[in-house]
Amino acid sequence: MSQNNTAKKVDDMIVEDVDMEQLEIESEDEVVEEAEESVTFAASSKALDATQLYLSEIGYSPLLTAEEEVLYARRALRGDEAARKRMIESNLRLVVKISRRYSNRGLALLDLVEEGNLGLIRAVEKFDPERGFRFSTYATWWIRQTIERAIMNQTRTIRLPIHVVKELNVYLRTARELAQKLDHEPTAEDIALQLDKPVEDVNRMLRLNERISSVDNPIGGDSEKALLDIIPDEKEGGPENTTQDDDMKKSIVHWLQELNPKQREVLARRFGLLGHEASTLEDVGREIGLTRERVRQIQVEGLRRLRDMLTHQGLSIESLFNTEH
Template sequence: MYAGICYILYNQKSRPLEYVRFGGCILGRKEQIFGSQMNCLLERAKKQKNVVELQEIRDVFQNSPLTQAQLERIIAYLEEQKIDVLTMPDINADDIEDDVGEIDSLNDMDVFQKPDRIGNVQVTAEIEKGYEKTAEESENSFTERGNAEDPVRMYLKEIGRIPLLSSEEEIELAKRMEEGDEEAKKKLSEANLRLTVSIAKRYSGRGMQFLDLIQEGNLGLIKAVEKFDYRKGYKFSTYATWWIRQSITRAIADQARTIRIPVHMVETMNRVNRTSRRLLQEYGREPTPEEIAEAMNLPVERVLEISKISQEPVSLETPIGEEEDSHLGDFIQDEHIPVPADEAAHTLLREQLEKVMDTLSEREQKVLALRFGLEDGKPHTLEEVGREFQVTRERIRQIEAKALRKLRHPTRSRKLRDFLEE
């Protein structure tokens, strides 16, 4: 099964991940190592309710560093196997401007960890404390702004009627869920809808509507309900925060841009931006691509490529001017369309050339047309033209030379000389 995977990892020209069985093919040593590492990764995911973190993938393959393309193929394969890959693309204070307070106190953590591995008890406590606070204030904060859409206010009022759960109630519902109680799943999800709102509002203004962010966050909340293990000892809100953020950030990466950028490339772009801002503070000026590349231990070409990818597309229909009666596309020259003056000159030249060619014999016209590509734009060799007329290449050369001598005669060349001088 893993023969195809290992082969594809080392065959960069192959199509995106396809699960081809290679039968009795003999794998090289590196491919055998990859097969063993994939086995280890799948076993780890199976023990974790079909969940694996992006960092865990990198840890498994730390002795065989993955390229970006290989990492994306592995993630695609895991998702095909119904294994959730938890990717949190650089969620930190640098990337989320003005994110302060309650849940965003987590942003100082550089590496994503599941809550059962978090050693910082204060961080966990702040999540739970922040959730209690935002659960009470979520509706008021949007109502006070006065610019919320009616559907948003209606949704906030609706979820505000649902009471919060205590730790004991969460454990009781989790036990019922293990027994297959669907009503318990629904109750646990609905009781934490305000948590999704409190997290989603941190991502507003990133190319997606607020209700869409809530919708995506709720999908992560549902996933958290399915994966929650009360035996680990942390509150559900602590655990669900990661899934909600994962779902929202992935949706932003997939949907917010006109041209989709992979989640892992977004992560790299965020690192470049963060490094650029840090160097800006150190130097007091905009850092050069060379300085950013040195700080990140990347090639300069890679930094320039990332900077180019991060540019936002601009619509050709963007209004221009105070009255907005013009569009950006009106001021952009199409380099593939000839300048009108040049087009007119070429048209006149073609007409004169046709008149001059008419003074030649039909055979001479045909030979020149084929040799210089006047018919199809593709010049033909003497041998190709000879096959067309069923004569030798030497005979074609003689016909061509004779026809050109005729065209050089002053009576004919005078009509074309003015165009050549231009």
């Protein structure tokens, strides 16, 4: 055999080896892709099963009558753990109902429910039945507040590297959970102890969160349209919302009466209250003969006064007014 023929056969063998290696690589890629698809499908099925299981479990908790609600609320205020547990369990469906309204905001339903449950627990701890509110009315504000804060934390950090987002969410969630247990806002030392992390790491993440928070628009800012989110969900009627919206509307009207006439008129026209349609700053200015800037200033003053009134009652103005639009 000539040297050239021998070289050619060697070259052919090398080509065949390369082709086989490429084929093996492509086959491995296909197997990996199929495996990833199977894992994704399995994870989705698992999440769906977990959601269905949770919904079926809470369905067995009976709702409280108005009389039972007052009875258990009074006991819970005195430190009765059994009454506290009963109040929480009988209102878990209310959390799911509210959570579903936020289902397209970037968090899975069970995550929304988990955050809403923290708000429900807080509501049970602070609810005073002697003030005349139904518990569902009071709890709705707390549930919305915790869910909206969780969504805000998720969406405003989405541009960070994914590992940073996950780490930050762990710290923020731990802080919220500790806030339910402690009689003060959790410190960096509290969070570090709970997570078994160095205090320096906690402080670093908290500073990051503060920098991110600084870009958020404050309530009473210059948003073009703000609507009061008190529209009932007609698709899901139930005993838990029979008086909820009426109570809320009456309460808001009462709080508006505490403002001066100009603040009351501006907020009523801006947020669609007292028979008015929700309007822009420009429209309100034309209707009452003021400049757009002056209307905005009055709105800020009125919302600040409302915030002070609600804070004294353990409520949050962010859970009543939606200024995202």
